[in-house]
Amino acid sequence: MYKIKLMNKISSVGTALFNQDYLVGEDQKDEDGILVRSATLHDYEFPQSLKAIARAGAGVNNIPIEKCSEQGVVVFNTPGANANAVKELVLCALFLSSRQIVEGIDWVKTLKGQEDVGKLVEKGKSQFVGPEIDGKKLGIIGLGAIGVNVANAAIKLGMEVYGYDPYISVDAAWGMSKWVKNAQNVDTIFTECDYITLHAPSTPETKGMINQESIQKMKDGVRILNFARADLVNSQDILDGIAQGKIKKYITDFATEDIIDQKDVIVMPHLGASTPESEDNCAIMAVREMMDYLENGNITNSVNLPSVKEPRTTQYRICLIHKNVPNMLAQFATILANKHINIENMVNKAKGEYAYTMIDTQDIAGLEELETLENVIRVRVIK
Numbered sequence: 001m002y003k004i005k006l007m008n009k010i011s012s013v014g015t016a017l018f019n020q021d022y023l024v025g026e027d028q029k030d031e032d033g034i035l036v037r038s039a040t041l042h043d044y045e046f047p048q049s050l051k052a053i054a055r056a057g058a059g060v061n062n063i064p065i066e067k068c069s070e071q072g073v074v075v076f077n078t079p080g081a082n083a084n085a086v087k088e089l090v091l092c093a094l095f096l097s098s099r100q101i102v103e104g105i106d107w108v109k110t111l112k113g114q115e116d117v118g119k120l121v122e123k124g125k126s127q128f129v130g131p132e133i134d135g136k137k138l139g140i141i142g143l144g145a146i147g148v149n150v151a152n153a154a155i156k157l158g159m160e161v162y163g164y165d166p167y168i169s170v171d172a173a174w175g176m177s178k179w180v181k182n183a184q185n186v187d188t189i190f191t192e193c194d195y196i197t198l199h200a201p202s203t204p205e206t207k208g209m210i211n212q213e214s215i216q217k218m219k220d221g222v223r224i225l226n227f228a229r230a231d232l233v234n235s236q237d238i239l240d241g242i243a244q245g246k247i248k249k250y251i252t253d254f255a256t257e258d259i260i261d262q263k264d265v266i267v268m269p270h271l272g273a274s275t276p277e278s279e280d281n282c283a284i285m286a287v288r289e290m291m292d293y294l295e296n297g298n299i300t301n302s303v304n305l306p307s308v309k310e311p312r313t314t315q316y317r318i319c320l321i322h323k324n325v326p327n328m329l330a331q332f333a334t335i336l337a338n339k340h341i342n343i344e345n346m347v348n349k350a351k352g353e354y355a356y357t358m359i360d361t362q363d364i365a366g367l368e369e370l371e372t373l374e375n376v377i378r379v380r381v382i383k
């Protein structure tokens, strides 16, 4: 029986995939797996039993990745599963940033109880004029699942799109419209674009990238959208930029106390992935990744360990998480050979400092020796 702890509300379309071999709920203790959306796990004490965390979503900055790797906990996410939902909200934000729609709607509410509202509206509406996006320049920082979706949609809306991503994947590049211009450096985005939208993860490199220095390089009247993470932006510098008239509008999906209720700032309550379609997609993908790892040792879409997927052909599968250092395979093979265990299939892959080996056998022995090897982090046998 596997125990799965839910740290957030996860779509039942996904959790329904767990069969009778699983106990699933918010109160599970000594869990084998955790399913999470945005809840932070940084202060959560992992039980010894924990083998995997699946983030039903893209960003993993709520999970202590290094600690997980050190403890042999595989961390999964669900790449692209919520990208369309975020793209649609970003398109909405593009229009909101241009056309003073929110401000206009708020103003109309103030006319309640007045006589001849129609006449007042026609007289007062000129204060809410805003430009069309057609023909304007949009800069996208981060061309992954969301950035590419936004780029392609913005091209269709008639925008001139510049993209910046020093680590763009081959798949993302294949999926991107040929009309997207390749910005060789991030300053091109800052200096050229009328609208700038952030779609890179929160990393030491991206944290605070929108700051006083980058804002000063931007065009007067720039509109900035942040649907990536709060900490990519220095919010005081944004407010200063707005006060100076440099920034026309800042729209973000991340509410922090300092920017709520500020002029020319629109704050959404982290709604990017909040569609039934996206919640279902993320939950289904996360649950499938979790089950395949717990039941078969296969790893798909992990952020801290390599992708490894092999069909089961033997009675036992030994799964080893270890440091990515020389001589590990030779040691595994020697220990098993000394116990007269025949290896029928073996795969080994590495990701950064860590590696994963799956060994298929018909018999089992020598586990204690494998466990005590230097640089071995976790040994698991699946029957």
Ligand SMILES: NC(=O)C1=CN([C@@H]2O[C@H](COP(=O)(O)OP(=O)(O)OC[C@H]3O[C@@H](n4cnc5c(N)ncnc54)[C@H](O)[C@@H]3O)[C@@H](O)[C@H]2O)C=CC1
Pocket (backbone or CB within 6 Å): 057, 058, 059, 060, 079, 080, 082, 083, 086, 141, 142, 143, 144, 145, 146, 147, 164, 165, 166, 167, 168, 169, 172, 199, 200, 201, 202, 203, 205, 206, 227, 228, 229, 253, 270, 271, 272, 273, 274
């Ligand atoms: N508002 C919301 O509800 C949501 C927010 N997000 C946020 O959006 C981010 C992106 O999501 P996806 O596109 O699905 O992820 P992704 O992993 O497909 O794409 C991220 C892209 O950013 C690029 N990147 C990394 N460092 C960069 C840098 N220094 N400069 C420019 N680009 C850089 C990567 O190469 C990658 O192509 C997530 O990490 C998450 O923080 C994701 C989903 C929902």
Ligand SMILES: O=C(O)CCC(=O)C(=O)O
Pocket (backbone or CB within 6 Å): 037, 038, 056, 057, 058, 059, 060, 082, 270, 272, 273, 274
């Ligand atoms: O689950 C959510 O609502 C947040 C989605 C998100 O921010 C992400 O996938 O990175």
